[in-house]
Amino acid sequence: MKSIHEQARDIPVAAEVDILVAGAGPAGIGAAIGAAKAGNKRVMLIEKCNSLGGMATSGMMSHWVGVTGSPEVAAIQERCRKLLNTQEAGSGWLFTIHHEVLKYVLAEYMEELGVTVQYHTIVSDVIAEQGALRGVITESKSGREAILAKAVIDASGDGDVAARAGAGFTVGRDGDHACQPATLMFRVGGVDYSRAIFPGSFETQVQVPAGEIQALARQTLPAPAGHTLLYRTWIPGEVCVNMTNVTGIDGTDARSLSRAETVCRKQMPLIVDFLRRYAPGYENCYPVASAEVVGIRETRHFHTNYTLNEDDIVEGRLFADWISTGNAFNFDIHNIEGAGLDKHGAQKHFKAKGRYSVPYGCCVPKALDGLLLAGRCIGGTHKAHSNFRAMPICLGIGQGAGAAAAVAIASGNVLREVDITAVQSELMRQGVPDHN
Ligand SMILES: Cc1cc2nc3c(=O)[nH]c(=O)nc-3n(C[C@H](O)[C@H](O)[C@H](O)COP(=O)(O)OP(=O)(O)OC[C@H]3O[C@@H](n4cnc5c(N)ncnc54)[C@H](O)[C@@H]3O)c2cc1C
Structure with a gap:
């Protein structure tokens, strides 16, 4: 350089x-x-x-x-x-x-x-x-x-x-020094809590009218996104979404971090669309806010x-x-x-x-x-x-x-x-x- x-x-x-x-x-x-x-x-x-x-x-x-x-x-x-x-x-x-x-x-x-x-x-x-x-x-x-x-x-x-x-x-x-993937957390609003699903771990499977939600996410979302993790918040109708996913990121490199932000941000509207189509209670959801920084796990x-x-x-x-x-x-x-x-x-x-x-x-x-x-x-x-x-x-x-x-x-x-x-x-x- x-x-x-x-x-x-x-x-x-x-x-x-x-x-x-x-x-x-x-x-x-x-x-x-x-x-x-x-x-x-x-x-x-x-x-x-x-x-x-x-x-x-x-x-x-x-x-x-x-x-x-x-x-x-x-x-x-x-x-x-x-x-x-x-x-x-x-x-x-x-x-x-x-x-x-x-x-x-x-x-x-x-x-x-x-x-x-x-x-x-x-x-x-x-x-x-x-x-x-x-x-x-x-x-x-x-x-x-x-x-x-x-x-x-x-x-x-x-x-x-x-x-x-x-x-x-x-x-x-x-061995290969690969790190855990990165995720940009975001919240959606407009969720009907009385019917909403909250799969909180990868091993939680939830049947929805179109099939099983983790399988549907794998089939529908662009890889490396493809799992469904949704969490209740304190704010009525708002849900915390842990579903953007980007692999091969070096969290100590500004250019790699920038790629992580870009990839995750592009996944966000697709995830919102997925939730509207398949997740009960999320039919009218919309993005409310995203994290100030992409989440680096490792x-x-x-x-x-x-x-x-x-x-x-x-x-x-x-x-x-x-x-x-x-x-x-x-x-x-x-x-x-x-x-x-x-x-x-x-x-x-x-x-x-x-x-x-x-x-x-x-x-x-x-x-x-x-x-x-x-x-x-x-x-x-x-x-x-x-x-x-x-x-x-x-x-x-x-x-x-x-x-x-x-x-x-x-x-x-x-x-x-x-x-x-x-x-x-x-x-x-x-x-x-x-x-x-
Ligand atoms: C997407 C994702 C989901 C997660 N989910 C959960 C969960 O649900 N529950 C849970 O308990 N844990 C969760 N974790 C793990 C957890 O958030 C982190 O492992 C934990 O926050 C690490 O704590 P820390 O204080 O070591 O680092 P951090 O929380 O990363 O804090 C480091 C701080 O240092 C600041 N900083 C960094 N570099 C500098 C610098 N050079 N100069 C000044 N300031 C600097 C940063 O801005 C930040 O505020 C998750 C992590 C990720 C990425």
């Missing part, structure tokens, strides 16, 4: 903080909570979009799935329930998201905790000295700036910060002190260096070549011996200090990732990483040498159980 030489220049230091969290998705929110509740007064959250929540809000996600031992997910859901003035909408395993309410709730919570939030800002590079991060470089309307931090938590989903810092990683599944898996694997999850392991406990979900691997579930995935038929923990080792990059990973970019196999990528679990991991950073700073330890017993005591004080 042709290149130009960028001149070196001095840039302003916009802030000096203790803990800098890059990305305000479930993991970043968890990290800010864990750090602030551990008593750290200078926590800063940098987010490239205009709201908190990541995929839950900017990605227009339908619902929180899976569970974690952290009480924070339930607390956030309870705040949403209060604002929605309801006791309904499920809890624990399945909680429907009201995107606008969640944005508000998270912003309010961060303010209460004294976390400084900066939106419209992308972390574009790192400041590193002798194998340790000292801060990050940001790009925004304010230009190129530096933020110095004693600890950086990479909760960007893709691990942008760790990648810039030179941390090692693999992409996607072993990109980098970092080389960390421990790599979480599928056996750890199925066996329900409790690690000695746990920083998140009580986690449970299925192996949600979407078909990497087309529509539906991958042959290695298991949703309805998933079986585990119990809940599992996530060890601190999964958050600590090999051979790099001053940085922790949180959320879907921690060290894990492709299959394990399909489970821990669930939003409640990412939030719990973030909380653990945030608390660990705060404890390390308070005791003057480098991150990788933090006293894990002290971190666990702090997490228990925050309500995280010491067992699965």
Whole structure:
């Protein structure tokens, strides 16, 4: 590729903080909570979009799935329930998201905790000295700036910060490095809820007058679209649609991301037409809104002190260096070549011996200090990732990483040498159980 030489220049230091969290998705929110509740007064959250929540809000996600031992997910859901003035909408395993309410709730919570939030800002590079991060470089309307931090938590989903810092990683599944497909979520309105169908998983089959809905989608929609996933929302007559599908996307490449947005947007009217023709209750549906960003399920898996694997999850392991406990979900691997579930995935038929923990080792990059990973970019196999990528679990991991950073700073330890017993005591004080 042709290149130009960028001149070196001095840039302003916009802030000096203790803990800098890059990305305000479930993991970043968890990290800010864990750090602030551990008593750290200078926590800063940098987010490239205009709201908190990541995929839950900017990605227009339908619902929180899976569970974690952290009480924070339930607390956030309870705040949403209060604002929605309801006791309904499920809890624990399945909680429907009201995107606008969640944005508000998270912003309010961060303010209460004294976390400084900066939106419209992308972390574009790192400041590193002798194998340790000292801060990050940001790009925004304010230009190129530096933020110095004693600890950086990479909760960007893709691990942008760790990648810039030179941390090692693999992409996607072993062998061909293919990643799970991407989806642009959208909502339709005008749905008659009294007759509407809500197939919530690939393994859910629903008979409609013209046949079985998953089979009809495979026959009718242009590949790689071809499955039917529809979810209730809080808004009368509106349904969240998880049916656009694009394969072969690299979520860390701007051109590939642009292709994902284009392909999914072209599928949207065809999906609306499909729903009108075949799905009872959807005869008069119309598009209402689409996500701010295409949903990327999988990109980098970092080389960390421990790599979480599928056996750890199925066996329900409790690690000695746990920083998140009580986690449970299925192996949600979407078909990497087309529509539906991958042959290695298991949703309805998933079986585990119990809940599992996530060890601190999964958050600590090999051979790099001053940085922790949180959320879907921690060290894990492709299959394990399909489970821990669930939003409640990412939030719990973030909380653990945030608390660990705060404890390390308070005791003057480098991150990788933090006293894990002290971190666990702090997490228990925050309500995280010491067992699965
Ligand atoms: C289509 C789709 C459907 C899904 N369905 C569900 C579901 O129903 N329920 C569920 O629980 N999970 C679901 N998931 C999984 C879940 O949404 C994600 O795995 C989870 O949100 C990951 O959390 P995270 O905090 O690690 O990353 P994200 O939620 O992706 O958050 C990362 C945040 O970092 C910001 N960011 C990224 N790069 C930078 C940067 N360089 N500088 C500054 N900010 C940056 C992003 O804007 C974002 O806000 C789904 C995922 C997809 C893609």
